Amino acid sequence: MTTTIQPRLTQVFRFVRCSYADGVAELVYAFDHGEELIERVRFPHAPALPASHKAAFDRALKLLHLIAGVSYYKAGVPPKIEVTDGPLDDATADLLDALYLHGLAEFAYRNGLDLRGRIAFPRGGAVQPQAPALNLPKRTLVPIGGGKDSLVAVEAIKSIGGEATAVWVGNSELIAACAERTGLPTLNMQRELAPQLFDLNRLGAWNGHIPVTAVNSAILAVAAILYGYDSIAFANERSASAATLEYEGQLVNHQWSKGYAFEQSLGDWLHAQVAADLDYCSLLRPYSELAITRTFAKLTPYFDAFSSCNRNFRILGPKPADRWCGQCPKCHFVFLALAPFLSKPRLLQIFGRNLLDDDSQAAGFDALLEYQDHKPFECVGEGAEARAAMYALSQRPEWQEDALVARFRSEILPQLNVADLALEPWLVPSAEHRIPARLQAALAFFA
Numbered sequence: 185m186t187t188t189i190q191p192r193l194t195q196v197f198r199f200v201r202c203s204y205a206d207g208v209a210e211l212v213y214a215f216d217h218g219e220e221l222i223e224r225v226r227f228p229h230a231p232a233l234p235a236s237h238k239a240a241f242d243r244a245l246k247l248l249h250l251i252a253g254v255s256y257y258k259a260g261v262p263p264k265i266e267v268t269d270g271p272l273d274d275a276t277a278d279l280l281d282a283l284y285l286h287g288l289a290e291f292a293y294r295n296g297l298d299l300r301g302r303i304a305f306p307r308g309g310a311v312q313p314q315a316p317a318l319n320l321p322k323r324t325l326v327p328i329g330g331g332k333d334s335l336v337a338v339e340a341i342k343s344i345g346g347e348a349t350a351v352w353v354g355n356s357e358l359i360a361a362c363a364e365r366t367g368l369p370t371l372n373m374q375r376e377l378a379p380q381l382f383d384l385n386r387l388g389a390w391n392g393h394i395p396v397t398a399v400n401s402a403i404l405a406v407a408a409i410l411y412g413y414d415s416i417a418f419a420n421e422r423s424a425s426a427a428t429l430e431y432e433g434q435l436v437n438h439q440w441s442k443g444y445a446f447e448q449s450l451g452d453w454l455h456a457q458v459a460a461d462l463d464y465c466s467l468l469r470p471y472s473e474l475a476i477t478r479t480f481a482k483l484t485p486y487f488d489a490f491s492s493c494n495r496n497f498r499i500l501g502p503k504p505a506d507r508w509c510g511q512c513p514k515c516h517f518v519f520l521a522l523a524p525f526l527s528k529p530r531l532l533q534i535f536g537r538n539l540l541d542d543d544s545q546a547a548g549f550d551a552l553l554e555y556q557d558h559k560p561f562e563c564v565g566e567g568a569e570a571r572a573a574m575y576a577l578s579q580r581p582e583w584q585e586d587a588l589v590a591r592f593r594s595e596i597l598p599q600l601n602v603a604d605l606a607l608e609p610w611l612v613p614s615a616e617h618r619i620p621a622r623l624q625a626a627l628a629f630f631a
């Protein structure tokens with residue numbers, strides 16, 4: 185086979201093998217018996233692995249292989265999934281079935297596919313023995329995404345004097361600058377997708393969103409064992425668990441692998457199958473987006489470095505000339521969610537413009553409010569949360585006259601119940617999280 189293969193016509197997606205040597209993990213896949221698709225992940229300055237950590241490392245690497253396959257599987261979604269070294273234990277197959285089904289739900293919805301009943305990892309393999317504790321050093325990997333959330337997590341951990349490293353995957357200069365700005369030690373893993381994937385895309389493979397947080401999480405689990413960390417603290421907010429829309433009985437959530445269901449299943453799996461003392465959590469799980477923007481509004485040293493605009497993070501596509509494109513749902517949402525907590529001049533300085541005084545952006549803000557549209561397929565807060573922020577602005581003289589706030593007051597507000605629009609309930613944390621005891625004091629940072 186050459187790259188002229190048509191993945192949509194293939195019968196089997198194969199997890200061929202994975203290996204690791206000298207700081208480089210190779211993850212190998214194929215459709216049918218075609219050309220190998222090889223993804224590489226590079227771990228810089230990788231130390232030699234102690235023999236006592238080998239089994240844990242191999243399990244984490246295998247999970248990375250299985251999770252990262254989602255980028256390639258989606259190109260063809262063939263009816264059969266094959267794992268060359270044999271069927272998975274049921275717990276691993278459960279995790280992957282759920283990840284591929286829910287993590288690809290947006291992809292399926294937008295391509296008019298139904299993956300229910302189609303995704304079935306081979307199961308029935310031997311049950312894995314309980315992983316022992318490895319006495320991992322008490323320090324935390326804090327992934328950095330370039331946006332506000334991870335910077336809040338960093339500062340929360342710093343506030344309790346926690347030992348932590350700012351870590352990111354990929355070669356974004358913007359993320360690197362944010363990581364430097366934290367003042368923490370840094371660690372940057374490179375990820376190279378198999379180049380044939382881009383050829384396949386050009387030739388008409390299925391394409392769409394994948395659960396990239398799951399891929400990053402699995403890379404960090406490998407890194408935790410390799411470099412010696414007992415915890416991985418993501419910055420996934422409570423709102424990430426809320427679905428984008430419901431379609432034919434299936435919840436479709438753009439952010440599924442940022443949600444609590446995935447956090448629980450991966451966290452449990454790592455405890456059981458990699459190391460009993462490796463914790464995976466989100467430090468921001470108790471908080472809404474609005475609670476997070478309120479906290480971020482105090483972190484002024486990051487204002488000229490961060491960006492939540494995902495257009496910065498494309499591998500191939502064009503990047504915005506400024507850090508904020510000002511046109512996408514992330515720009516709209518972060519502008520709206522920060523506005524109640526920052527002075528107006530400060531906010532306009534960050535974005536370089538006033539997005540709420542621009543009639544041409546009405547449809548974008550309507551979608552955030554779930555007015556005449558569903559929530560956008562992006563990492564944005566809940567519709568009710570966006571409505572609460574917009575209502576708060578509509579009560580403030582400095583915002584009231586701006587085109588889209590004025591439109592909200594005259595056109596949308598009369599259709600809403602004001603009792604549902606208070607900001608304060610969004611600032612109350614929920615009790616639901618799996619933050620290890622050692623890091624829980626960091627939650628006081630949000631008070």
Ligand SMILES: CC(=O)N[C@H]1[C@@H](OP(=O)(O)OP(=O)(O)OC[C@H]2O[C@@H](n3ccc(=O)[nH]c3=O)[C@H](O)[C@@H]2O)O[C@H](CO)[C@@H](O)[C@@H]1O[C@H](C)C(=O)N[C@@H](C)C(=O)N[C@@H](CCC(=O)O)C(=O)O
Binds near residue numbers: 394439
């Ligand atoms: C940066 C971005 O948002 N990319 C999404 C976009 O990709 P696009 O085609 O515009 O360009 P590239 O990012 O350069 O990707 C080129 C193709 O490569 C494939 N691909 C890329 C990364 C990967 O991990 N796997 C892949 O298969 C894919 O075929 C690309 O077309 O649109 C794509 C299609 O909808 C998205 O898949 C790209 O999303 C990236 C995977 C990505 O990193 N996105 C994050 C910014 C993101 O969406 N984060 C979510 C987290 C949700 C979760 O559950 O993990 C969020 O912030 O909500």
Ligand SMILES: Nc1ncnc2c1ncn2[C@@H]1O[C@H](COP(=O)(O)OP(=O)(O)OP(=O)(O)O)[C@@H](O)[C@H]1O
Binds near residue numbers: 352418442
């Ligand atoms: N390239 C990356 N490498 C490692 N972790 C990442 C990367 N991109 C995002 N993440 C992590 O994934 C989680 C979700 O990303 P998300 O984009 O929501 O966060 P963010 O960039 O910190 O904030 P924002 O919501 O403002 O964009 C965060 O914990 C973030 O650190």
